[in-house]
Amino acid sequence: MTRFAAPIAEQIWDMKYRLKQADGTPIDLSVEDTWRRIARSLSSVEADPALWEDRFYTALEDFKYLPAGRITAGAGTNRSVTLFNCFVMGTIPDNMGGIFEMLKEAAVTMQQGGGIGYDFSTIRPKGAPVAGVAADASGPLSFMDVWDSMCRTIMSAGSRRGAMMATMRCDHPDIEDFIGAKSDSARLRMFNLSVLVTDAFMAAVKADAPWELQFDGVVYHTLPARDLWNKIMRGTYDYAEPGVIFIDRINQANNLNYCETISATNPCGEQPLPPYGACLLGSINMARLVNDPFTGDAHLDEAALDELVATAVRMMDNVVDASKFPLEAQRLEAMNKRRIGLGVTGLADALLMVRLRYGSEEAARQTARWLKRIARAAYLASVQLAKEKGAFPLFDAEGYLASGTMMAMDEDVREAVRAHGIRNALVTSIAPTGTISLYAGNVSSGIEPVFAYSYTRKVLQKDGTRTEEEIADYAVTLYREMYGADAELPEYFVNAQTLAPLEHVRMQAAAQKWVDSSISKTINCPEDISFEDFKDVYLEAFETGCKGCTTYRPNAVTGSVLSVSEDSSAMRMKTARKKAGLTQHDLAVALDVNQATISKLENLGVEKFGKIEELASAMQVSAAWLRFGQGAPEIVATDAAEPRQPHGDVVYMSEPLDRPQALEGNTYKLKWPDSEHAIYLTINDIIVGGHRRPFEVFINSKNMEHFAWTVALTRMISAVFRRGGDVSFVVEELKAVFDPRGGAWVQGKYIPSILAAIGGVIERHMVSTGFLEGEGMGLKSDPQAQVVNLDQPRGPACPNCGQLDLRMVEGCMTCGSCGHSKCS
Known part of the structure; x- marks a missing residue:
């Protein structure tokens, strides 16, 4: 038996949170060991460590409470790391010495x-x-x-x-x-x-x-x-x-x-902080607290929520004492105010489980009720800690209760604070939870809507090959388990791509009222939103009480995802089927696919390649309507993608050819944004069988840091070219190299590494000489033209795993495949 709801969850744990020795040998043999390590570490500052270790373990068990990744990875490891996620640094003085002192602290x-x-x-x-x-x-x-x-x-x-x-x-x-x-x-x-x-x-x-x-x-x-x-x-x-x-x-x-x-925030914006302020984060997994999901009796267990919040607040308060700090000023700031940021994850899944449509007015009201319940429980738990351990040192009752947040809080909570003080100056914040959400079984992230019901993730194996696995949203998986794999998803199942921008704002504003710090959330906007409508999103955020606003509109610069509005092909396809008097089963039989596929098509508005004519006939509409007229993106399915052959005949040679005295070639200049010196590529060709084909490459740069690998690359590529055959795989391999430090935007296109850029130059040369028909053609697995799963949103390439699945989540570019995030 395993506690993990999906293979992705166990992979994330093993990669990011599992304690291992320096040589990679696991110390945490199971996720239970990880929970026990965290519980033991955070209970060590208690008067009765054994009592609180068990209570903390119970809160962590089954991913009910999720400390931020820094705590999960670092607590109890005796490593010189901070358990705080982010900091706002000191005020920068307006003089050279002070500026560079701040740089050193950073x-x-x-x-x-x-x-x-x-x-x-x-x-x-x-x-x-x-x-x-x-x-x-x-x-x-x-x-x-x-x-x-x-x-x-x-x-x-x-x-x-x-x-x-x-x-x-x-x-x-x-x-x-x-x-x-x-x-x-x-x-x-x-x-x-x-x-x-x-x-x-x-x-x-x-x-x-x-x-x-x-x-x-x-x-x-x-x-x-x-x-x-x-x-x-x-x-x-x-x-x-x-x-x-x-x-x-x-x-x-x-x-x-x-x-x-306050004049600055942490990198994702959910923690506005003073100079040297630190943000300490953790999330309640709302998806784990719903009883009788997807039924008329579905409800959030509020008593369990209150208890879990109280335990989480105590754990987070203990982190202040258990953590190391990079700077003494940061430690003093944390000790004097003891601010914590308890948030949520799995909110959208919880709303689905109680049969509410994310973005609706009722969902916003329910969100506000749940967040108020969390705020009340957190404040009262912190008051109880103040009675036991003392209020935070800078507590002043009158000043504290006169703030905008506390003026709106219930009178019984205000009176408790006035009578006993409070341990933690601020208690709530909604942070990015992309990686820990995957770790918890792919629950919806933070207060974000479900991004995609399911997608295919390519997993890199030890032998260098990639396998595919289906990643499904936690609520969708639970619904299928209850009602069958082919069950049609109800109308209240919506995702980030089908929501109107103002519905996103409505949810953020509803949550913000009861969050005393701030919220990290992305408001997804369709690519074709007008500039005036786009501006209205920000004005609405200001008018409805949000503390900030972050949007994401896919385009050639930010990277595109497949977006489908409610008024788009997805809804029209479903309507057309129903007008034709067809059930999903009828349509599945007509197209020779299973019913789950039809459900995916109708939920995401995409067609099965090669079946468009049949689909159009079954729905009594034109194929042009399906393919182009209503904006349904045409996706190439795996079994329909046939690799093109190189334009020239493939010539295989048992021995490399001798180099002629003269060869025809071209020299190309490649300027990489982060590199001081340009790289120059010379590609020479040979005529074989009446066709021009690459024979050798020379790569040169004045940057001495590049010397060794450019020489090695020159020799290896040239050796491959001189052997003949289908050498287009050289382009594939180079274009598939992803720099973990990140790639760069070059002429409006994201290139994942400098080696990938070299691969692109070689490919363009092959196209210009007729060896390849066109960019991406003749390559078996071009990472920029790869097959896309029917319901997989497509974004820019991830610098960590290379998948085209980067998307803006909670104010930060995050990979849906491996969990890589710029901010966590």
């Missing part, structure tokens, strides 16, 4: 595995005079470039992936340069960017008033507020950045506004 923090947030608004703008040196300031963006390089250096040294957030106030003189920074695909790749938007600015936007850009009381420039707002919107419309943080609302609602001012 490097130390990232080296121990902490993501960081910074407000760069404190640095004087570009062109401002620098007293005493007769020079002008280079501006905050120049120093952000230095931070970006530092992050890449730390990451390339083998540490955890870098994750940074940079914020800038909407009235800083360099704000326009900040907004447009990501238009350069090679710049600030280690940063997420967000603009700190004030209430005054939003009022100016509504009134179409002028807006002053100033620093230290000096006005540098005045422009219409709407022009600046449109620039922010255009940046995120085109590049998914910058995000927007409603900073005044954050400070007004902050329980600690009497003793701190």
Whole structure:
């Protein structure tokens, strides 16, 4: 028996959370060992460790409470790592010595595995005079470039992936340069960017008033507020950045506004933090708490929820005492305020289980009720801890209860805080849970909707081959177990692609009311959303009480996913079938597929390749309507994809050919964004059987770091070419190489590594000489033209596993196949 609901869950545990010796030998022999390790570590600070170890273990058991990945991987390991996920660093002084002292602190923090947030608004703008040196300031963006390089250096040294957030106030003189920074695909790749938007600015936007850009009381420039707002919107419309943080609302609602001012957040935005503030995260798995799912008696076990929340709060409070900190200032900040961020995951699955459609008004009301229940239980648990262990050191009853969040809390909770104090200054936050959601059986992530009901994941085996496995959403799997594998999913099953953007906003606003920190959530927008409608999403987020807004609109720059609106082919296909008087079974028989396939087709609006004519006939509609007219994406099924042969005849040689005195060839210049020097490729061809084919390659670069591998690549590729035969696999192999540090956008296309870029150059040469018919043709498994599963959303290539399954989740690009995330 295994506790894991799916193979993906066990793989994630083994890869990211299982404690192992340096040589890879497992110390945690089972996931129960992992739970026991965490429980023992976090109970060690208790007066009765044995009692609390068992209670903590019970909370962890069966993935009911999910500490953040840093805690799960690090607690009880005696390793020099922090258990806190992310930090906001100190205020950056406006002088060279202070700036580079902050850079050093950032490097130390990232080296121990902490993501960081910074407000760069404190640095004087570009062109401002620098007293005493007769020079002008280079501006905050120049120093952000230095931070970006530092992050890449730390990451390339083998540490955890870098994750940074940079914020800038909407009235800083360099704000326009900040907004447009990501238009350069090679710049600030280690940063997420967000603009700190004030209430005054939003009022100016509504009134179409002028807006002053100033620093230290000096006005540098005045422009219409709407022009600046449109620039922010255009940046995120085109590049998914910058995000927007409603900073005044954050400070007004902050329980600690009497003793701190916030101007930055952690990399995903769910934790607005003061200088040296740390974010400590964990999630209640709502999907595990629903009784009688998918029936008229379905309900969330609220008593179990209250008990689980109380235990989770105690565990998280203990992390403050058990964790190491990169800097002493971070430790003091954490000890003085003891803020924690308890959130949820599996919310969308829980809503499905109680038969509510995510995004509906009733689902929003239910979400608000559940989140209020969690907030009440968390505050009362923290009050109980204060009675037992003492309130956080900076607690001031009157100041605390006068904050925006606590003013809305129930009077009995307020009275308990007034009477006894509270252990943790802030208690709730909804963080990205992409990886731990997979670990928990692929429950829906955070408060996000289900992204896809199921998809095929390619798993890399030890021998280098890949196997395929079906990954299904937790609620969908449970529904199929209850009602049969071919059961048609009810109408309330919706996913991220079929929801209107304003439905996403509705859910975020409903949750935000009872979350005292913030929420990491992505509002998915269709690619064809108009710019005006897109702007309305942000205005609605502001008007309905959200603390920030992050959107994702797939396009050529951000990467596309298959999106289907409710008014699209999926709904029309189902309607057409019903008008024709056909059941799903009838249609399955007509198309010679099983009924589950028809259900997938109708839920996602895609057709089975090679069966479009039959499908059109059965539904009494035209094939053109299915293929093109209503926007249903045409997907090539696995059994229909036949590899094309190279244009030239394949000539196999037992011995390599001698090199002629002269060969015809071409030289190509390849400029990689992160490389100081260009790479030059010379490809020479030979005529065999009347056809031109590649014979040798020379790869050269002035960058000495490239010398060894370019020489090796030159010799190996040339040796392969001289053997003859179908050498197109060289292109395949090179294009399939994915750099774990990330690839780059080159001419609007994501290239996963510099080796993949070299493969692309060789492929284009083969096309130009007629050896291949076209890009992606003649390749058996071109990673940029591979077969897509019927219900698999397709995004950019993942830099970790290479799958075309990156999507924006909770404010961060996350791989649905392996769980890789820039931010976790």
